[in-house]
Amino acid sequence: MNKKLSSFLAAIFVMVLALAGCSSNETGGSGKDGVTEISFIHWRGEDAEVFKELISKFEKENPKIKVNMTVYPSEEYQSTAQTLLRDGSTGDVFTSFPGSQFEIIKKAGFFADLSNEEFVQNYNENLIEAGKADGKQLAVPLQLVYNQPVYNAGIFEELGLEPPKDWEGFLALCETLKENGYTPIAFPGADIGPGQLMNSMMMNNAPDEEIFAKLMAGDAKLTDEWWVNTLSQFKELTDKGYIAKEALGTKHDGAIALMAQEKAGMLASGSYAMAGIKQQNPDIKLQLLAPITVAENEAKYEGVHTTTFMLAVNSKSEKQDAAKKFVSFLSESENAGEYANKTGQHVTLKDVTYESEELKDTAVWMEKNTRFQPRFLIPNADVEKAVIASIQAVIGGTDPEKAAAEAQKIVEQNLSK
Template sequence: MNSSQSPSSRSLPLRRRSLLAALGVGATTALAACGGPGSGSAEDPTAAPAEGGEAGGSVNFYHWRSEDKAVLDELAATFSEQSGVTIEQTIDPSEQYQSTAAQKARGGDIGDALTAFRGTQLDQFAELGIFTDLGDADYVDNYEANLISPGEHDGVQLGLPYQLVFNMPLLNMDLAEQAGVTEIPRDWDAYLDLLDKLRGLGVTPIAWPGNDPANAFQIINSLVMNNGPDDEMFAKIETGEYKATDDWWIRSLTQFQELSTHFQENFAGSGVDGVLSLFSSGQAAILPTGSYQIGQVREAGAEFPLEFAPVMTNPAGEEPTYEGIFNSTYILGVNSAAQNPEGAAAWIEFLSDPANAAVYGDGTSQHVTVTGVQYENPDLQALAPWQSANTLLAPRFQFINLDIRSAIENSLVAVATGSTPEQAAEEAQALVEEQL
């Protein structure tokens, strides 16, 4: 990942304890212990794991990606054969997971191993002591060091971001070529020209899930990447250093308002399933969410080639600061209240092996942060050049205060449904100031 905003590399201890060092098909179940009741210090249940202990029984894996269930079941079957530990999945929809996962996992009844979103949720897990310290785990060395910093909190590696996500609009390249466009737009005029040509084909240029906040506002990432005054633009709105009424956000709202004229009818009431159907069937040319939905697009029967089409807001003739957006998320961790912490840690180490990470990546059409992974999935191979592009770590996830994030995001809906950019910005800033 080539980005001046990519997390910086950090030095790692040369030797770490491996939970699965002796594992293979038919291996014993003697494993090292990880943090949790009785394995960390009595004073700090999130402390680094101690030596000793055995794994067996069942592990509950709590996450939000229902689209990954089949692939994870396949991996769990292999893991069970090797370790004697069975995996049960508990899956909540992403919006529900963000709001209730911490409460559900604190008691340890579910989520021996669990996941967190980058930003707000990891911060919440850290404050509540839900994740154990994985910093001494040998398998941390299996990851790209510059991609797992979003799993750190106050210098402690609480979790391991597993997915390398590109939060950028997906483009149907068959439709683009039919429209006479053979190159991805690199400026605002070229982007609008693409949309106009796509409309000329009789298809919806952009299918926007306006009634599904988790997916609707992914577009904010590339919308602001070349508009913001610096890379920490949203973090500085939360501190009061920047305001929603600043020129850069009003400019972003103005451009989004123009984009919205290319959305489908009733976009404000559209859910993600509806826009997935429009896009997968070729009735819409752009799905403005991200790489995490490629698997669903393929499951819906789409066979056309895909490319990313980030919103390029820079003027014609001006080189963009950034070419696109990346994020490292789906942060894997061990619950400090886990009923089976040894098994949970062994499961995470299993997922961290490049061979198993390849199975996950190919099966979900999702790049991973594990090093040495060889993908067979044609979409992952085709989109691999974005791994070395000049991309910005997704700024949307800089928000810690969800009320402030909602105020900023909802100003997009406001301009798309009739408010002027200035009105929407003033209303957003008023809500922000209530939280400061």
């Protein structure tokens, strides 16, 4: 090979290396002026403004990283997130629900291992278990929420009502609300209502936290007493007019508006709805309760909690260093505290100071005996849909035993796969 050709090839090789360095996201320079752009996707539209503020702060501290946020409706996000993550171009930082979505994403291999990242130490170890699998911390749940009804404390005070301690007491409470012209339970039956209220409705009917694992192993059935009884209690609430049949057409935003207008005594969703209600009615007083569906002396649990909005880094991303910096930023107690107080969400981090009244008021639930949300312990998405559909069917008029049998067929179809 002559010297001119050797020099030419060497120059080409140097250029290729230089170009590779410019496009490498791990070394920080991927876009214009060496700025790395990362994609952040989630489902919390109500938190978007707060995240914009936090992103602006992050970008000032990290001028070589730009964060592009995309928010999807929660139902769409649950069904499509894994598809969005597939090629690594979207969702460098993403969020996951616990339960079936976490399982699907884990099986697809889209979670980068965060076990050795320093920011994991900022979290309460007992509250991030939902993001662990196979001995690895694959995601860090940011939110601590209570998946049980929100109630209007002002209306309760006006009517002399207290959160009941058994099923008969809950029915009596609903009747008092109804007699006084209030909708007892604002129920978003068109989207999240069935999947949320089921948690506290079944928490003491099936106190075994392994019940859905047993269901998927064939050792329990939806036609057993625990689920038929739960559906029967949904039927009782519907038959007595405490949940309106037309609620199957009500979405969460509509149910929130009903609460904000003080036309309903309770909202069948969770603590995460409180900020949205307060936005529309800043003077409203809110608290939480969970229906106790058994006799007081038989109740094991007082309520239901979930650690969710699990922050994760896409293993397919070429920008993992930048993505981890953003997750680390969100995991600092100061920033997590800003998020908590501006969104009305409890968080899973240590050393966070809560300033908003609703967070101070509901912090009492941290001391109560609550169980992890049962619905998120259903590992199969088709079975989860069948369970929720059985509730909707009963509210629509189907006999509880028939609805349970139809849902059990879906379980058995998935057992045979």
